[in-house]
Amino acid sequence: MSGDPDAEAREASPGGAVPGDSATHTDIGLALSLNRMGSFDWDLDTGRMHLDDSGLAVFDLDPADFDGWPIDLKPRVPTEEGIRLDAVVSQALKDGSQDYGVYFRVRRRDGSLQWTHTQGSIRRDETGRARRVIGIVRDATLELDFSRQRLALDAERERQARIVESTTAALAHARTVRDVIGVLGNQNNLKRLGAVNVLLGLVEDHHIQLVAEGTAGSYVHEHQYTDVDEDAFPMGQVVRTMRPLFITSAEEFADGYPHLWPYIEPLGITAAAYLPLVALGRPNGVLGLFYAGRHEFTPEERNLLLALASTIAQSLERARLYDQEHDLAERLQQAMLPPSIPDVPGAEVAVRYRSPRTGLDIGGDWYDVIPLPRGRVAAVIGDVQGHDTQAAAVMGQLRIVLRAYATEGHSPATVMARASSFLYELDTERFATCCYTEIDLATGSLQVVRAGHIDPLVRHPDGITRWLAVPGGLPLGLSADFGRLEYPVTRLTLDPGDALLLCTDGLLEQPGTDLGTGMLELRELVAAGPCDVDEMADRLCDVVEERGVKDDMALVLLRRGGGALRTVGKGESAGRLRQHIPPADPDALSAARHMIRSAVRAWGAGERADEIELVADELVTNALLHTDGPAEATVRMVASAGPDRRLRIEVEDRSSAMPRRREPGESGVSGRGLLLVDRLADVWGVEARGSGKVIWCEFAVAAEPVLPAAA
Known part of the structure; x- marks a missing residue:
C-alpha cells in the first residue's frame, strides 16, 4: 500500500476513479457505455461482484435482476459457453497469470445470441494468491462482424x-x-x-x-x-x-x-x-x-x-x-516420305507415320516399300539422328539413295554399305539407324540387314510372335567413318500368313520404362492384335497416342499372302518352303520338322512320310552339330521326265567342309547319318556354294503333289 488514500481508492475502483469524484466517474462510465463496454470488480474472498450499469447492459440484465453474485449471470450465459468461460478463468487463477481474455456468447432476452468479450486483470497478494479480479465486458458483435467481413474478403x-x-x-x-x-x-x-x-x-x-x-x-x-x-x-x-x-x-x-x-x-x-x-x-x-x-x-x-x-x-x-x-513441319515430313505405297502382289502392306506432339519440331523417321524384279520386294525402316528440318532433309536424301541402290540390283549388304558412305560424304555429322529387308514372295526367302536399328518382329498365323535376333552393323554414317562397312546378312523364311513388323523406337518408348520392357509389351500387343495389317497398324498408332507421343514413329507391316494348298498339274513349275534354323534354337528346329511333315503329307508323299522325315531330321541335325553357324532347310517339288514327281530336301549351312561317308564301329554312333540318307533316299548329293554348301536328297512321289498357291 502506498499510504496515499486517493491512490488506494483509484486502485480499488473500476477504471481507476476515486469514489466521490463524480465528474471523473461519470465521464468514464459514459465512455464505456458509448463503446458498448462495462466494468466489473470481483472480490474472490467474498465472491461478490460489482457490475456497473454498462456491464449489465452488455448482459441485457435489469439492475433488479443482479444481486452481486456471479450466479446471477447464469440465465444469460448458455451452459456450453459458461463451461468454456469458467475453464479459461480457472486456468488463469491457478497458473499464476496476471490477466486473461475470452470470447463467449450471451443469450439476450429476445433469445438472440450476442458475441461478448471479457478481459480481466488478476490482483494477487504477496504470497501469489488471487484476491481480486478487475476487468471489463463488451459487446463484440461489431468487432466480429468486421472480422468476418475481413476474413470473407x-x-x-x-x-x-x-x-x-x-x-x-x-x-x-x-x-x-x-x-x-x-x-x-x-x-x-x-x-x-x-x-x-x-x-x-x-x-x-x-x-x-x-x-x-x-x-x-x-x-x-x-x-x-x-x-x-x-x-x-x-x-x-x-x-x-x-x-x-x-x-x-x-x-x-x-x-x-x-x-x-x-x-x-x-x-x-x-x-x-x-x-x-x-x-x-x-x-x-x-x-x-x-x-x-x-x-x-x-x-x-x-x-x-x-x-x-x-x-x-x-x-x-x-x-x-x-x-x-x-x-x-508435318507437311515437310510427309513430303519427304513416299507419296504412296505400291501394290505388292502376294503381300498385304500397311505403313504409318506419326509426328511428335510434345514440342519437337520434326522427326527423322522414315519408311519405304520398294518393288524389285522377279517377285521380290524390299521393306525399309530408318531413323535419322535429331529432330529438326536438317534431320528431315537428310532423311529424304537417304531414303531416295536407298531406293536407287536397291532398284539397281545390289545385294542388301551392298545397299546398306553404299548408303552409309553416302551419308558420311554429306558431312552433316548425322548418323541414321536402319533395317533393310528383302523378301522373295514366291519362296518366302527373307534377307535382313540391320544398321544399329531395332530387330524385326514376326507374327505367325497361329498368333505366336517373336523378335528376330539378327546380327547387325554400325549405324549408317558411323560405319563409313570407322571403316567398318561390312553388314552381315541374315537369311530367314517368311511363311505364308506370316506378318513382318519393322518400326522405329517411337513405338516402343513410354515414360518410366526401358526399351526391353517396351519390346516385350509390343510383342504382346501384336500377338493379341487383329490379323489385318491395316487394323493392326491403326491399333498400334492408337496405343502410341494414348501413351502420349514423345518422339515421332514410323512402322511397316508386311504380311505374306498364300497358305491355301492346290494341286500342281503336269508341266507346272514347282514351289518350295524354307525354314531358317539358328544354332541352339529348339523352337526353330521344331518348326522345321513341322514344315517338312506338313509338306510331305500335303504333297501326296504319305506312304514315304516316315522315311523323308527321318532323313530330313538327320541332315538338319548334322548341319547344326558339325558347323558353327545356322542352317536353312528347304523342301520343294521338282519335275522329272517320268510320270512321277520328286520331293527334294535341301539343308544349307555356311561351312565349306564336305561331309564324308564312313562306316561306324560296333559301338559307334557317329557316321550313321549319311548311311541313313544313302539307304532311304532315292538319290542324294552335296553342292558347294560361295558361302557354304548344300546337302540334298530326293524321293520319288507317285501322286500329284499339292503346293502353296503362292509358290
Whole structure:
C-alpha cells in the first residue's frame, strides 16, 4: 500500500476513479457505455461482484435482476459457453497469470445470441494468491462482424488468386489450341469461376469461329461462323471494340440480343461475361462465360476475369503459332516420305507415320516399300539422328539413295554399305539407324540387314510372335567413318500368313520404362492384335497416342499372302518352303520338322512320310552339330521326265567342309547319318556354294503333289 488514500481508492475502483469524484466517474462510465463496454470488480474472498450499469447492459440484465453474485449471470450465459468461460478463468487463477481474455456468447432476452468479450486483470497478494479480479465486458458483435467481413474478403481474394494460379499453371502446359480448349472447358475450372457454360471463338479473316463449348449446350452448331461486323452477336461487338461485355439479367440478354435469346433461354442463363482475348495489340479470340443465378459482377470479379482473359489470350496466341509451325513441319515430313505405297502382289502392306506432339519440331523417321524384279520386294525402316528440318532433309536424301541402290540390283549388304558412305560424304555429322529387308514372295526367302536399328518382329498365323535376333552393323554414317562397312546378312523364311513388323523406337518408348520392357509389351500387343495389317497398324498408332507421343514413329507391316494348298498339274513349275534354323534354337528346329511333315503329307508323299522325315531330321541335325553357324532347310517339288514327281530336301549351312561317308564301329554312333540318307533316299548329293554348301536328297512321289498357291 502506498499510504496515499486517493491512490488506494483509484486502485480499488473500476477504471481507476476515486469514489466521490463524480465528474471523473461519470465521464468514464459514459465512455464505456458509448463503446458498448462495462466494468466489473470481483472480490474472490467474498465472491461478490460489482457490475456497473454498462456491464449489465452488455448482459441485457435489469439492475433488479443482479444481486452481486456471479450466479446471477447464469440465465444469460448458455451452459456450453459458461463451461468454456469458467475453464479459461480457472486456468488463469491457478497458473499464476496476471490477466486473461475470452470470447463467449450471451443469450439476450429476445433469445438472440450476442458475441461478448471479457478481459480481466488478476490482483494477487504477496504470497501469489488471487484476491481480486478487475476487468471489463463488451459487446463484440461489431468487432466480429468486421472480422468476418475481413476474413470473407481475404478468403475471396485467396480464391481469386487460386483461380488465376491454377488456370495459369494449366495453360502453361497447353501447347496446342486443342489443349487450351481443354483447359477452358474443364469442369473444375468452370466451377472455380462459378460458370455453367463456356464458349471460345477464334478470330480468322474477319470472322469468328466458335471452336469450344461447355457442357450445358449452346448455339455452336447453328452459328459456328459469324462475321465480326454482325451486331446480332455480342462476340462481334467485343472483338470490334476490344472491350468486355457484362450482361447481368435475362431481360438484358433478351432485349439486347433477341436473335440469340431462344438458344440461351432454355439454359437458365441469368448473366454472361464476354471477354476479348487480345495479344500483340490485336484480338485473336473472344471468351464467353455463362452463369445461372448471378445478377451482378463486383469490381473485383471483373478485374479477375480481365486478368484471366489476358492470360488466356497469350496462351492462345502461343498455341496457334505452335499449331502453324507444327503443321508446316508435318507437311515437310510427309513430303519427304513416299507419296504412296505400291501394290505388292502376294503381300498385304500397311505403313504409318506419326509426328511428335510434345514440342519437337520434326522427326527423322522414315519408311519405304520398294518393288524389285522377279517377285521380290524390299521393306525399309530408318531413323535419322535429331529432330529438326536438317534431320528431315537428310532423311529424304537417304531414303531416295536407298531406293536407287536397291532398284539397281545390289545385294542388301551392298545397299546398306553404299548408303552409309553416302551419308558420311554429306558431312552433316548425322548418323541414321536402319533395317533393310528383302523378301522373295514366291519362296518366302527373307534377307535382313540391320544398321544399329531395332530387330524385326514376326507374327505367325497361329498368333505366336517373336523378335528376330539378327546380327547387325554400325549405324549408317558411323560405319563409313570407322571403316567398318561390312553388314552381315541374315537369311530367314517368311511363311505364308506370316506378318513382318519393322518400326522405329517411337513405338516402343513410354515414360518410366526401358526399351526391353517396351519390346516385350509390343510383342504382346501384336500377338493379341487383329490379323489385318491395316487394323493392326491403326491399333498400334492408337496405343502410341494414348501413351502420349514423345518422339515421332514410323512402322511397316508386311504380311505374306498364300497358305491355301492346290494341286500342281503336269508341266507346272514347282514351289518350295524354307525354314531358317539358328544354332541352339529348339523352337526353330521344331518348326522345321513341322514344315517338312506338313509338306510331305500335303504333297501326296504319305506312304514315304516316315522315311523323308527321318532323313530330313538327320541332315538338319548334322548341319547344326558339325558347323558353327545356322542352317536353312528347304523342301520343294521338282519335275522329272517320268510320270512321277520328286520331293527334294535341301539343308544349307555356311561351312565349306564336305561331309564324308564312313562306316561306324560296333559301338559307334557317329557316321550313321549319311548311311541313313544313302539307304532311304532315292538319290542324294552335296553342292558347294560361295558361302557354304548344300546337302540334298530326293524321293520319288507317285501322286500329284499339292503346293502353296503362292509358290
